[in-house]
Amino acid sequence: MGLPPGAEPVPSSSSGSRGRGSRMFGGRGVLVSSASTIVFFALIALVVALAPGSSLVAERFFEPYHLNRSLFGTVTTPSVVGAFVLNIKMFLIAEVFILILALVVAIVRGIPGPVFFPFRAVAVGYTDLFRGVPLILVLYMIGFGLPGLGLKYFSSQSEVTYGVLALVLVYSAYVAEVYRAGIDSVHESQTAAARSLGLSRWQAMRFVVLPQAIRRVIPPLLNDFIGLQKDTALISVLGPIEAARAANIYAAEQFNYGSFVIAAFLFIIVTIPLARFTDRLIERDQRRRRAGAAL
Amino acid sequence: MSTAEAIRLEDVYKSFGETQVLRGVSLRVAPHEVVCLIGASGSGKSTLLKCVNLLEPVDAGRILISGQDITSDGVDVNRVRRRIGIVFQAFNLFPHMTVVRNITLGPEKALGTARAAAEAHALELLERFGLSDKANEYPDRLSGGQQQRVAIVRALAMQPEIMLFDEVTSALDPELVAEVLDVIRELAKGGMTMLIATHEMGFARDIADLVCFLDEGVIAESGAPEAIFTEPSHPRTRQFLQRIVDAGRL
Numbered sequence: 001m002g003l004p005p006g007a008e009p010v011p012s013s014s015s016g017s018r019g020r021g022s023r024m025f026g027g028r029g030v031l032v033s034s035a036s037t038i039v040f041f042a043l044i045a046l047v048v049a050l051a052p053g054s055s056l057v058a059e060r061f062f063e064p065y066h067l068n069r070s071l072f073g074t075v076t077t078p079s080v081v082g083a084f085v086l087n088i089k090m091f092l093i094a095e096v097f098i099l100i101l102a103l104v105v106a107i108v109r110g111i112p113g114p115v116f117f118p119f120r121a122v123a124v125g126y127t128d129l130f131r132g133v134p135l136i137l138v139l140y141m142i143g144f145g146l147p148g149l150g151l152k153y154f155s156s157q158s159e160v161t162y163g164v165l166a167l168v169l170v171y172s173a174y175v176a177e178v179y180r181a182g183i184d185s186v187h188e189s190q191t192a193a194a195r196s197l198g199l200s201r202w203q204a205m206r207f208v209v210l211p212q213a214i215r216r217v218i219p220p221l222l223n224d225f226i227g228l229q230k231d232t233a234l235i236s237v238l239g240p241i242e243a244a245r246a247a248n249i250y251a252a253e254q255f256n257y258g259s260f261v262i263a264a265f266l267f268i269i270v271t272i273p274l275a276r277f278t279d280r281l282i283e284r285d286q287r288r289r290r291a292g293a294a295l
Numbered sequence: 296m297s298t299a300e301a302i303r304l305e306d307v308y309k310s311f312g313e314t315q316v317l318r319g320v321s322l323r324v325a326p327h328e329v330v331c332l333i334g335a336s337g338s339g340k341s342t343l344l345k346c347v348n349l350l351e352p353v354d355a356g357r358i359l360i361s362g363q364d365i366t367s368d369g370v371d372v373n374r375v376r377r378r379i380g381i382v383f384q385a386f387n388l389f390p391h392m393t394v395v396r397n398i399t400l401g402p403e404k405a406l407g408t409a410r411a412a413a414e415a416h417a418l419e420l421l422e423r424f425g426l427s428d429k430a431n432e433y434p435d436r437l438s439g440g441q442q443q444r445v446a447i448v449r450a451l452a453m454q455p456e457i458m459l460f461d462e463v464t465s466a467l468d469p470e471l472v473a474e475v476l477d478v479i480r481e482l483a484k485g486g487m488t489m490l491i492a493t494h495e496m497g498f499a500r501d502i503a504d505l506v507c508f509l510d511e512g513v514i515a516e517s518g519a520p521e522a523i524f525t526e527p528s529h530p531r532t533r534q535f536l537q538r539i540v541d542a543g544r545l
Binding site: 189190192193194195196197198199200203207208211212215 | 348350373374376377379380381383385387388389390391400401404405406449450453
């Protein structure tokens with residue numbers, strides 16, 4: 001939907017009376033689409049209202065009393081929104097480490113030369129391993145395994161630290177591949193031009209290839225971060241009271257699932273702006289590419 | 296160093312996989328000399344230039360720059376490349392940098408020139424080639440001819456001893472060719488040592504001190520432009536030039 005502003009056709013006088021929406025369907029089409037939309041949603045509302053158990057669903061999931069109490073917490077249950085702050089914290093901390101570690105892995109994977117074979121092998125092995133193992137297993141192994149080793153430093157961290165570490169390890173493997181795709185997408189003639197100026201291999205990477213590569217992979221990176229934001233909820237298996245766990249505590253105590261709805265809502269209001277932002281970046285990128293091609 | 300040739304190729308071989316591209320090329324370029332390489336596409340012109348700049352390693356033979364063997368082991372390739380400018384057919388400007396940043400990147404990062412000094416030099420060069428008003432534009436806002444002139448300036452900013460040109464007008468619309476060739480002519484007047492692969496026969500005839508006809512990876516014939524263009528001795532040279540004449544390009 002929606003032509004980019006620059007691509008809008010010049011309205012001729014004969015079609016001047018038509019509005020913007022009518023371009024898609026024509027005047028009669030607007031009426032039909034409005035009518036069908038109204039009928040469609042009215043029918044769904046009717047089915048939902050008449051379905052057996054619908055009042056029970058409303059009570060268990062959408063009772064304002066419970067929504068409110070789980071959101072702000074009670075004497076015996078934690079506030080879901082308060083717990084959600086932990087999700088955001090874990091997300092932000094993990095994101096920084098992921099961006100760095102993944103970039104290192106992607107660059108190491110691309111270093112040529114026989115001397116660096118072991119480094120490349122480690123990078124490849126790392127991505128293969130952590131892309132293949134389910135996140136929850138990595139969480140178990142680190143969150144339950146490391147403390148069990150009884151080591152001085154590595155076994156005495158908080159559950160949140162172990163959880164973030166697991167997220168970083170798993171997500172860096174994915175993000176490294178995203179970076180690598182971006183690096184590969186920069187034409188080798190760019191490297192040749194940089195090297196011909198006497199820049200070292202690393203300088204060519206740093207000043208010529210990476211700036212172009214990273215710009216191109218920002219949309220897929222944001223996409224991965226939407227996934228990361230949601231997966232912070234999995235850390236609850238290690239015990240920290242983040243949004244999902246707080247919601248679970250409320251649900252278990254009050255026998256009401258409104259707390260889950262609240263937690264879901266909190267995740268959504270964070271990820272939707274991120275998703276729209278990603279869409280906009282992609283759109284802008286496409287527009288620029290079209291403009292570039294036209295030149 | 297003293298009286299050595301600026302460039303000297305001794306029996307250079309280069310293959311890509313099964314394909315032999317250079318099959319024993321020897322060539323001498325004196326300081327301040329302009330040598331044009333002509334020949335059909337695939338005759339090895341571009342590969343030869345890339346070997347001189349060490350963008351491609353040679354398989355056998357030697358290349359000497361001002362007497363220094365740059366194909367021997369342990370040569371610092373970055374150091375060698377700083378002495379030799381190369382301009383490519385496809386410009387290869389850095390699209391994420393403004394014109395002036397394109398030009399200052401090499402001096403700043405490879406030579407360690409301070410940014411202010413590098414910038415001043417870049418602006419001076421842009422002025423000299425009529426590009427001052429483009430300093431802060433991004434490459435995609437420039438015409439092909441302007442982009443190629445910026446690419447030449449970018450190479451010149453490193454103050455190279457030698458300039459290599461790899462069919463620098465082949466990707467340009469016909470009306471933009473002249474402005475780029477004029478820049479090269481000016482460099483020739485200034486005494487720059489140049490090795491130029493080109494399809495512009497009129498230009499080669501004009502500017503070259505020596506013309507080399509490459510055919511299937513060897514220099515089949517070389518000589519003064521008058522000799523090559525008016526009385527070529529090698530049958531392949533005659534054939535090649537005849538095709539050019541038939542195409543109306545000489």
